[in-house]
Amino acid sequence: xxxxxxxxxxxxxxxxxxxxxxxxxxxxxxxxxxxxxxxxxxxxxxxxxxxxxxxxxxxxxxxxxxxxxxxxxxxxxxxxxxxxxxxxxxxxxxxxxxxxxxxxxxxxxxxxxxxxxxxxxxxxxxxxxxxxxxxxxxxxxxxxxxxxxxxxxxxxxxxxxxxxxxxxxxxxxxxxxxxxxxxxxxxxxxxxxxxxxxxxxxxxxxxxxxxxxxxxxxxxxxxxxxxxxxxxxxxxxxxxxxxxxxxxxxxxxxxxxxxxxxxxxxxxxxxxxxxxxxxxxxxxxxxxxxxxxxxxxxx
Amino acid sequence: xxxxxxxxxxxxxxxxxxxxxxxxxxxxxxxxxxxxxxxxxxxxxxxxxxxxxxxxxxxxxxxxxxxxxxxxxxxxxxxxxxxxxxxxxxxxxxxxxxxxxxxxxxxxxxxxxxxxxxxxxxxxxxxxxxxxxxxxxxxxxxxxxxxxxxxxxxxxxxxxxxxxxxxxxxxxxxxxxxxxxxxxxxxxxxxxxxxxxxxxxxxxxxxxxxxxxxxxxxxxxxxxxxxxxxxxxxxxxxxxxxxxxxxxxxxxxxxxxxxxxxxxxxxxxxxxxxxxxxxxxxxxxxxxxxxxxxxxxxxxxxxxxxxxxxxxxxxxxxxxxxxxxxxxxxxxxxxxxxxxxxxxxxxxxxxxxxxxx
Numbered sequence: 342x343x344x345x346x347x348x349x350x351x352x353x354x355x356x357x358x359x360x361x362x363x364x365x366x367x368x369x370x371x372x373x374x375x376x377x378x379x380x381x382x383x384x385x386x387x388x389x390x391x392x393x394x395x396x397x398x399x400x401x402x403x404x405x406x407x408x409x410x411x412x413x414x415x416x417x418x419x420x421x422x423x424x425x426x427x428x429x430x431x432x433x434x435x436x437x438x439x440x441x442x443x444x445x446x447x448x449x450x451x452x453x454x455x456x457x458x459x460x461x462x463x464x465x466x467x468x469x470x471x472x473x474x475x476x477x478x479x480x481x482x483x484x485x486x487x488x489x490x491x492x493x494x495x496x497x498x499x500x501x502x503x504x505x506x507x508x509x510x511x512x513x514x515x516x517x518x519x520x521x522x523x524x525x526x527x528x529x530x531x532x533x534x535x536x537x538x539x540x541x542x543x544x545x546x547x548x549x550x551x552x553x554x555x556x557x558x559x560x561x562x563x564x565x566x567x568x569x570x571x572x573x574x575x576x577x578x579x580x581x582x583x584x585x586x587x588x589x590x591x592x593x594x595x596x597x598x599x600x601x602x603x604x605x606x607x608x609x610x611x612x613x614x615x616x617x618x619x620x621x622x623x624x625x626x627x628x629x630x631x632x633x634x635x636x637x638x639x640x
Numbered sequence: 641x642x643x644x645x646x647x648x649x650x651x652x653x654x655x656x657x658x659x660x661x662x663x664x665x666x667x668x669x670x671x672x673x674x675x676x677x678x679x680x681x682x683x684x685x686x687x688x689x690x691x692x693x694x695x696x697x698x699x700x701x702x703x704x705x706x707x708x709x710x711x712x713x714x715x716x717x718x719x720x721x722x723x724x725x726x727x728x729x730x731x732x733x734x735x736x737x738x739x740x741x742x743x744x745x746x747x748x749x750x751x752x753x754x755x756x757x758x759x760x761x762x763x764x765x766x767x768x769x770x771x772x773x774x775x776x777x778x779x780x781x782x783x784x785x786x787x788x789x790x791x792x793x794x795x796x797x798x799x800x801x802x803x804x805x806x807x808x809x810x811x812x813x814x815x816x817x818x819x820x821x822x823x824x825x826x827x828x829x830x831x832x833x834x835x836x837x838x839x840x841x842x843x844x845x846x847x848x849x850x851x852x853x854x855x856x857x858x859x860x861x862x863x864x865x866x867x868x869x870x871x872x873x874x875x876x877x878x879x880x881x882x883x884x885x886x887x888x889x890x891x892x893x894x895x896x897x898x899x900x901x902x903x904x905x906x907x908x909x910x911x912x913x914x915x916x917x918x919x920x921x922x923x924x925x926x927x928x929x930x931x932x933x934x935x936x937x938x939x940x941x942x943x944x945x946x947x948x949x950x951x952x953x954x955x956x957x958x959x960x961x962x963x964x965x966x967x968x969x970x971x972x973x974x975x976x977x978x979x980x981x982x983x984x985x986x987x988x989x990x991x992x993x994x995x996x997x
Contacts, residue, residue: 535712
C-alpha cells in the first residue's frame with residue numbers, strides 16, 4: 342500500500358515538475374521578442390553600431406561603447422520638444438479628465454432630453470478612425486487661427502490647437518469609461534449627501550470624485566501616454582520644431598538625403614521612455630487600489 | 641413636525657411608483673411604511689425626502705407645501721439600508737459632514753459630533769474609516785450623521801435589513817428609545833412586519849403603490865381590512881380557508897368539506913348568505929384538543945418555544961402553533977379547536993373584509 346503510493350507519488354512528481362515549468366517556458370518564449378527588443382534598444386543607445394545584440398566599433402570588433410548618441414541632450418531643441426510633449430500629455434490628462442468626469446456624471450445620474458442619443462452618438466464617433474477627420478480638422482483649426490486672441494493659442498500650428506484636437510478625439514472613450522465608474526456607485530451615498538445639505542456640485546466634488554479616484558487615475562494614465570507619444574496629430578497640424586513634440590522630433594531626424602543615425606534615434610526613444618516609467622511607478626498603486634466601500638450590499 | 645401627504649403620486653411614464661397616497665404623520669409620531677418590495681414605500685419616502693419630485697399631489701411640512709423645496713432645505717435626517725457612509729471619510733468626518741455644510745464653527749462642530757457619537761456609543765471610533773467598522777457600528781454612524789443636525793423629521797429606509805438577526809433586535813429597541821427620547825417625527829420604511837408592528841405608533845400598509853391601510857399595529861392585527869393585510873401582518877401568517885357561512889337553528893355555521901364550526905353571531909351574521917367567503921384564522925388561535933374538527937398532522941417544524949404544524953383538514957392545509965410537549969408526529973390524527981371569536985371573513989372577489997370594511 343505504502344510502496345504503491347510512493348511509486349505513484351514519484352511519477353506524479355515528474356508530471357508536477359513539467360506542469361510547473363512548462364507554463365513558464367511558454368511564457369518566457371512568448372515575451373522574449375519584446376524583452377530582446379528592449380535589450381537591443383538599451384544596448385544600441387550606447388554603441389556606434391550593433392550586430393545583433395552586440396555593440397561593434399567601426400572595424401567590426403565587439404566593443405565600441407559610446408555616449409555620443411546622447412549628444413542630442415545638449416541641443417536646446419530637445420528640451421523644447423520634451424516640454425511640448427509634457428504640456429500636451431498633461432493638457433490631455435486635465436482636459437479629458439475634467440470634461441469626461443463632468444459629462445459622465447450627468448449622463449449617469451441626470452435625466453435630460455437627448456441623453457440616450459448623445460450616448461450612442463459618442464460611441465459612434467469613437468468608432469470613426471481619427472485619420473478620416475484630419476482634413477476636416479485642418480479647416481477647423483485654420484478657422485480658429487483667424488479668431489483674434491483664441492487663434493494664437495488654439496489655431497493651426499499651436500500646441501493648444503493640437504491639444505484641443507487630441508482632447509476632443511479622446512473624449513468619447515473617456516466619457517464612456519467614467520460613466521461606467523459612476524454607474525457602479527450607489528445612489529444612496531449621493532442621496533445621503535443631498536439630504537445632509539450638499540449642493541449637486543458639492544456632491545460631485547466632495548463625495549463622488551474621491552470615490553472614483555481609481556477610475557480617474559486609469560483615465561489619466563491612458564491620456565498621459567497617448568499625449569506623450571502622440572504622433573499623427575502633432576505631425577499633421579504643426580510645422581517646424583517650435584511646436585513639435587518628441588515623436589515628431591524623432592521623425593525630423595530621419596532624413597531622406599543624409600544617412601540616418603539610428604542609434605541616436607534609439608537614444609531619443611529611450612529618452613522618451615524614461616518619464617513614462619517614472620509616471621508608472623507613481624500611479625500603479627492608485628490603479629491597483631480597489632476602493633474599500635462603506636457598504637455591505639445595498640442598492 | 642407634522643407631515644401630510646395629499647394625493648401624492650409618482651409615475652415614470654406608465655410605471656406607477658406611488659398612487660394617490662393620503663396620510664398624515666403627527667408631531668413626534670413614529671410611522672412605519674410596510675409592504676413587500678416594489679410596493680411604493682421607498683418611492684414615497686424619497687418624495688418626502690425631496691429626492692424624487694412628485695408627479696402630482698402635495699407634501700406638507702407643518703402645513704407648508706414643500707414639493708419644490710430642495711432636500712438640503714427640508715431639515716431632515718435619513719438613514720439608508722446600505723448605510724451610505726462616505727468611505728473616504730472617517731467617522732468624525734462622516735458625522736460632522738452635515739454640520740460642515742451648514743458652516744458651523746469648528747469647535748462647536750467637534751462638540752456636537754462627539755455628543756452624538758457618544759450617544760450612539762461610537763465615540764471611541766471617531767478616527768476609523770467605515771470599512772474598518774462592523775455593520776452595526778456603521779449603522780450607528782449613519783444614525784449619528786442623521787441626528788447631528790437635529791432634524792425635524794427622521795427618515796429610515798430599511799435601516800436594519802443588512803444587520804444580523806440579534807443585532808437587528810437590539811437596534812430596533814434602541815432606535816425606538818432614541819426616537820421617543822428625542823421626540824423627532826419619524827417615518828420608517830420596512831418590509832419586515834415585526835419591525836413595523838413593534839416600533840411604530842401607526843403603520844401604513846402599502847401594495848402596488850397604493851395605501852391599503854393606515855392604523856395602529858393592534859388594529860391591523862385584530863381588524864385587518866383586506867385579505868392582503870391579514871396575510872401580510874402577523875407571523876406565522878394567517879390561515880385562509882374558503883367556505884360558506886349558513887344560519888341553522890339560530891346558529892351560524894362555517895362549513896366546508898370535513899369542517900363545521902359554529903361562529904359567534906356578531907361575526908357570523910356578516911358573512912352569512914354571501915355564498916363562498918374566505919375564513920381567516922391565525923395559527924395561534926387554533927388549539928389541539930380532545931374534541932373538534934379532525935385533522936391530520938402533515939409537517940412538524942420546531943420553532944423552539946412552539947411547534948409550527950402543517951395540518952390537513954380534508955383537502956385544505958392550515959398552520960397551527962402547538963406546544964412541543966404534545967410531541968406530535970407526522971400522520972397523527974388530532975382534533976382542532978378554533979377560537980371563533982378571532983375569525984375573520986373576506987369577500988373572495990373584492991378581497992375586502994366582511995367584518996370591518
